Amino acid sequence: MRWHDLYIAGLGAFLPPPVPTEEAVERGWYDPEEAEENELTAVLVAEHECAPDMAVAAGRQALARSGHAATEVILNLHANIYHQGQDFWTPASYVQRHTVGGSGLAVQIQQGSNGGMAALEMAAAHLSAAQAGPSALITTADRYCPPGFDRWNSDTGQIYSDGAAALLLSRRFGFARLRAMVSTSDPGLEEVCRDTAGFSAVPHEDGEPLDLRSRKKRYVKNHGYDELLERLAAGTAANVRQTLTDAELTLDDMTWVVLPNLGRALLEWEFLEPLDIPLERTTWDWGRQVSHLGPGDQFAGLDHLVTSGRVRPGDHVLLVGVGIGFNWTSAVVDIDSVPDLT
Incomplete structure (x- = not known):
């Protein structure tokens, strides 16, 4: 799909402190052979922050950098893979409440590691079809921790970092065009x-x-x-x-x-x-x-x-x-x- 008049106006990220993979190997958390094969040097670990709060931080940064007002955001999409801190609730609405507020649509996207990119295409389609409101805020956030997830060993070929990212897509202006x-x-x-x-x-x-x-x-x-x-x-x-x-x-x-x-x-x-x-x-x-x-x-x-x-x-x-x-x-x-x- 070729898009017209859609702009990336703001970006944001919340990245917790790194833990060197070398330290993880020394502590017995991470297999040394996998460390050598993967060549990853660090993983980010959030000690206290929950995923939705990291998303809020990244979303606020993207909004502040965008030059757009919170009232211009008509769509909030939040993508994640893993647990968002509570069961049976809507983290997208939480992120919306603490970033832009308003009465726009808030939707959680669970499409694996492609969730952020899939949300970007959904936002582009929504803004192109919408008659009111020029922008959409997309956030992503996860925190991978025991007992449900072992960031070092639950999967192969990769290790999982805590953190959040955000993008504000606009029909008005931005520093880059989609x-x-x-x-x-x-x-x-x-x-x-x-x-x-x-x-x-x-x-x-x-x-x-x-x-x-x-x-x-x-x-x-x-x-x-x-x-x-x-x-x-x-x-x-x-x-x-x-x-x-x-x-x-x-x-x-x-x-x-x-x-x-x-x-x-x-x-x-x-x-x-x-x-x-x-x-x-x-x-x-x-x-x-x-x-x-x-x-x-x-x-x-x-x-x-x-x-x-x-x-x-x-x-x-x-x-x-x-x-x-x-x-x-x-x-x-x-x-x-x-x-x-x-």
């Missing part, structure tokens, strides 16, 4: 992260941390490792190819590519090889110091490029997201100006 965006899926792969032993009546029924590794191993045993790799790589390549076609640009035109903050080996076969891009054109040097923020990698990564002065007017930035399910969303963003964030 040029094109495409979402695709392969629901035949939903079983990769589903426990085929059956459904439980309550969360974490057995009292143990989530074991995504065993689920993936079961899928590979039943369907084959090569097939999984081929479908994931093909899904990524096809999605990005369509976005670039809609944008009327090529990968060579992209100044930066913002990818999920995954381990090096996983990043190689799922993104770098299928897209044929060098590591140096990605945000890996930053991402390996942050690790996986779930649905927030792309917004936080773009925020890093802007705040560190790595983008210039005229640059094109490609954002690529993928989430279990499996679903992909990629977007081309044109940098029109560099905001003064001092």
Whole structure:
């Protein structure tokens, strides 16, 4: 989809203090062989903050930087993967109340690690169709902690960081334009992260941390490792190819590519090889110091490029997201100006 007159007006991030992966290895939390393979140097750990409060902090920052008033926000989307601090409530409404207030629609998005990017496309469609109100606020936030989740061992090829990110999308103005965006899926792969032993009546029924590794191993045993790799790589390549076609640009035109903050080996076969891009054109040097923020990698990564002065007017930035399910969303963003964030 080619978009017109949609702007990124503000970005925000709440990133807790880092814990070096070297320390985690020394303490016996993290397998040394995986640490060597993943090449991630740190993970972010929130000691006290809950996910929705981190989202509020990031959302307030994005709003303050945007030059927009809270009354202009007609849509609030909040994306997450994991527990938001309480059961049976609506964190999107909490984030809305403590960022912009008002009477706009507030919706929680649970689309795995692609939640932030999927929310961006939903916001773009909503603003393009809406007759009143020029902007939407998107937040992402998660906190991964025991007893339900072991950030070091519940999954493979990545480690999970606490934190939040936010983006304010506007029909009025902004420092960057949303040029094109495409979402695709392969629901035949939903079983990769589903426990085929059956459904439980309550969360974490057995009292143990989530074991995504065993689920993936079961899928590979039943369907084959090569097939999984081929479908994931093909899904990524096809999605990005369509976005670039809609944008009327090529990968060579992209100044930066913002990818999920995954381990090096996983990043190689799922993104770098299928897209044929060098590591140096990605945000890996930053991402390996942050690790996986779930649905927030792309917004936080773009925020890093802007705040560190790595983008210039005229640059094109490609954002690529993928989430279990499996679903992909990629977007081309044109940098029109560099905001003064001092």
